[in-house]
Amino acid sequence: MQVKEEFSLKSEIFDWFEAICFSLIALMLALTLFVRTAQVDGSSMLPTLTHGDRLILVNSAITGVEKGDIVVITQPTEIGGPLIKRVIATEGQTVDIDFNEGKVYVDGILLEEPYINTLTTKVPIDSVEFPFTVSEGHVFVMGDNRNASTDSRSQSIGEIDTRYIIGKAFLRIFPFDTFGLVK
Numbered sequence: 001m002q003v004k005e006e007f008s009l010k011s012e013i014f015d016w017f018e019a020i021c022f023s024l025i026a027l028m029l030a031l032t033l034f035v036r037t038a039q040v041d042g043s044s045m046l047p048t049l050t051h052g053d054r055l056i057l058v059n060s061a062i063t064g065v066e067k068g069d070i071v072v073i074t075q076p077t078e079i080g081g082p083l084i085k086r087v088i089a090t091e092g093q094t095v096d097i098d099f100n101e102g103k104v105y106v107d108g109i110l111l112e113e114p115y116i117n118t119l120t121t122k123v124p125i126d127s128v129e130f131p132f133t134v135s136e137g138h139v140f141v142m143g144d145n146r147n148a149s150t151d152s153r154s155q156s157i158g159e160i161d162t163r164y165i166i167g168k169a170f171l172r173i174f175p176f177d178t179f180g181l182v183k
Contacts, residue, residue, distance in 0.1 A: 034059045036167050038072045038082065044143030044150070045070070045084055046117045048182070054174035055084075055182065057167025065090065065139060065165055067106070070182055073141070075157075075164035084169070085141035085151050085160075086115070095140050096131040097153070099123050104142075115144050115183070122147040124154040137162055 040053040048070070049055075057072055065071060065087055073083045089095045089106045096105045102119025104111045120142075132152075134140045138159040143149025152159055169182040 034062060036072075037173075038084065038167070038169075040084055041081065043148055044145050045086075046145040046148075048086075048115050048144045049084065049169075049172070052175070053172055053178070055169045056171040056173055058170045060162075060165045060168050063168060065162060065168065067093075070169040071139075071141065071160075071165045072167050072169070073160050073164050074166055075160050082166070083141075083151075083157070085143055085149070087139045088142050088152070089134050089140040091134050091136045091138055093140070094131050094133045095152075102146075117145040118147050120146040124150070126155040127153055128155055128158065132159075134159055139165070 036057045036059070038055045038057055040049045040051055040055065042051055055072075060069075060071060067087050067090055069087045071085060071087060073085065075083075088104065088111070093106050094108075096108075097103070097120055098105070099121055102121045104113065104120055132140065138161055140152040140159050141157075142151045142153065151157055172178055172180055172182055
């Protein structure tokens with residue numbers, strides 16, 4: 001009887017070990033393929049995101065990218081480093097900006113933008129020509145702090161190839177007092 005109990009204990013320990021190993025492997029795969037982290041650098045996304053915020057990103061290849069999403073981009077630019085911006089328009093849509101009024105239009109419709117820090121009044125020195133129609137496989141992005149953001153309005157950034165979007169901001173995990181979903 002003692003041999004049977006010993007075998008049963010070893011079998012149970014092995015089963016637990018196997019379950020824990022499988023869970024850890026599944027977690028590592030999920031984190032590698034579906035989820036990443038990023039840190040906000042700069043003030044171009046104020047007031048939505050602040051310098052030093054840590055974010056959890058969801059792989060955009062799986063979820064897709066829509067107008068209004070905050071994305072992290074690795075497209076090579078003159079600025080260098082990853083960019084965090086909001087998608088204003090997707091492929092085939094036309095963006096027009098009235099810099100005098102500070103208003104942004106997509107396909108002739110005024111955007112409701114409660115998330116911006118200031119109206120869009122600053123014209124980049126190397127501005128793209130407006131109205132601007134977004135190419136296939138690309139998006140047009142802007143920072144929420146419009147007058148302190150280098151983004152798709154500038155030829156140095158331009159429209160963003162969706163293959164360079166590594167993820168959509170999903171959750172702010174640091175600082176802890178602002179923990180929550182990113183909107």
